[in-house]
Amino acid sequence: xxxxxxxxxxTAQAFKSDYKPIWCPGCGDYSVLSSFTKAFALLQLQPxxxxxxxxxxxxxxxxxxxxxxxxxxxxxxxxxxxAGLKLARPDLTVVVASGDGDGYSIGGNHFLxxxxxxxxxxxxxMDNHVYGMTKGQPSPTTEPDWESKLSPEGTGLREFNPLVxxxxxxxxxxxxxxxxxxxxxxxxxAQAIKAPGFSFVEVLSPxxxxxxxxxxxxxxxxxxxxxxxDDAALAARRLMTDDGMNIGVLYKxxxxxYQSPVGKGKKQPSDLEQEFTL
Amino acid sequence: MSTKKxxxxxxxxxxxxxxxxxxxxxxxxxKAPQRAAAKPAAKAPKRAAAKAAPxxxxxxxxxxxxxxxxxxxxxxxxxxxxxxxHNNREVAELFRKLSRIEQRHADQxxxxxxxxxxxxxxAGYRWEGMEGPETADPTELHYLMQPYHALQIALHNEKRARxxxxxxxxxxxxxxxRKGALEMREEEAEHVHLIEGxxxxxxxxxxxxxxxxDPPALSD
Numbered sequence: 001x002x003x004x005x006x007x008x009x010x011t012a013q014a015f016k017s018d019y020k021p022i023w024c025p026g027c028g029d030y031s032v033l034s035s036f037t038k039a040f041a042l043l044q045l046q047p048x049x050x051x052x053x054x055x056x057x058x059x060x061x062x063x064x065x066x067x068x069x070x071x072x073x074x075x076x077x078x079x080x081x082x083a084g085l086k087l088a089r090p091d092l093t094v095v096v097a098s099g100d101g102d103g104y105s106i107g108g109n110h111f112l113x114x115x116x117x118x119x120x121x122x123x124x125x126m127d128n129h130v131y132g133m134t135k136g137q138p139s140p141t142t143e144p145d146w147e148s149k150l151s152p153e154g155t156g157l158r159e160f161n162p163l164v165x166x167x168x169x170x171x172x173x174x175x176x177x178x179x180x181x182x183x184x185x186x187x188x189x190a191q192a193i194k195a196p197g198f199s200f201v202e203v204l205s206p207x208x209x210x211x212x213x214x215x216x217x218x219x220x221x222x223x224x225x226x227x228x229x230d231d232a233a234l235a236a237r238r239l240m241t242d243d244g245m246n247i248g249v250l251y252k253x254x255x256x257x258y259q260s261p262v263g264k265g266k267k268q269p270s271d272l273e274q275e276f277t278l
Numbered sequence: 279m280s281t282k283k284x285x286x287x288x289x290x291x292x293x294x295x296x297x298x299x300x301x302x303x304x305x306x307x308x309k310a311p312q313r314a315a316a317k318p319a320a321k322a323p324k325r326a327a328a329k330a331a332p333x334x335x336x337x338x339x340x341x342x343x344x345x346x347x348x349x350x351x352x353x354x355x356x357x358x359x360x361x362x363x364h365n366n367r368e369v370a371e372l373f374r375k376l377s378r379i380e381q382r383h384a385d386q387x388x389x390x391x392x393x394x395x396x397x398x399x400x401a402g403y404r405w406e407g408m409e410g411p412e413t414a415d416p417t418e419l420h421y422l423m424q425p426y427h428a429l430q431i432a433l434h435n436e437k438r439a440r441x442x443x444x445x446x447x448x449x450x451x452x453x454x455x456r457k458g459a460l461e462m463r464e465e466e467a468e469h470v471h472l473i474e475g476x477x478x479x480x481x482x483x484x485x486x487x488x489x490x491x492d493p494p495a496l497s498d
Contacts, residue, residue, distance in 0.1 A: 009395070021360070023360070041401075180408055180416075181409070182402075183401050186401040
């Protein structure tokens, strides 16, 4: 791990581990990894003060590829582990990596309550509209008419809209990035880390193995034509006409982050124990 | 290289090879990979060319050139890693070589400008085309791709870089930037020519190059 005593500014390379990613060639997650490390360098964080937490899936391999502290948790439970870590160690920068299956299906309930609870975390979801690691099943964000051998005639189910859910559930910062724009996504992640409370960054990250048509995303995404707002109602109205291809910060709220009542200068665990003494 | 002299006349003369000569020599020295000739491969899909970012001084121009080289080097290195992991060693080696060429060029820009560290912020520039004009598109990769495909990607990038500098030379109002951009355009045009020659010496992949008896995708 890189020493914090180093005087030279840390570069993105300082946040990369020696492990080579085993994602498919062409996977968008390579670029998102690059955005993570660029964002950490941009903020001049120290690797020993950053924890990257994940669940299960292709995207959740990211902690191994960074030179920070990492926790590769169980499926869908990354936010629970990350919230615990942040409350116990508020001095750490805690960034959570997930995918559309891990984050919106298996971990869907944790997503809702993490937004509501507003712990100071940054949640980056790499969305490729498919379960890639398990060979291409439809995920919560898969279009209803997407056909495959595993979903003949499509699922017929309306897709999940993560930004709408995040906003409605109380996330304090909501943004969308694109893996094909790694420098822009790095800036989004840096903004999300700096924003207090629960920050949610959805990153469109193509899976060209199971969704080769997602190669076209690079021709479809566009910077949002309007600046971010601190008005949740206005943000919600913008999402009503959003086609899922606008990138940038949608919403920056001012809600106070959740603080643990236990910790330095507050209640101690022993105080809590006394409350349960019979 | 004269571009650097234009930008910073006090650049050290100790560099034995200019970035231009180094890159050109590296490209010329590369032997064509040995593989059986076959039918032409599918053309790489077109990608929107990055437009010139606003550059107002010669120093800023060189910083952009540096960023272009670094981003291109990093992307080729990433491709090489991916190919190594998928046991496509021949293409991995080719991408590694391309990465080294781009990185060497970036290092020499630093040296000749007298910069002790990167002049670019950690998150890099916000290119108008989302990525740098010489940065390869990751969605062009395939785990069974062959050297011919890798060279097609490299050719596409050199053409984009050439067009970027041509556009910059056309729109800039700064004479130093224009002169530098025109020289860089010529350099990239030379690289285009070299890679075209390299492609001619490289066997074209068989029409069934993507065939896999145990494909990863069940959704085809």
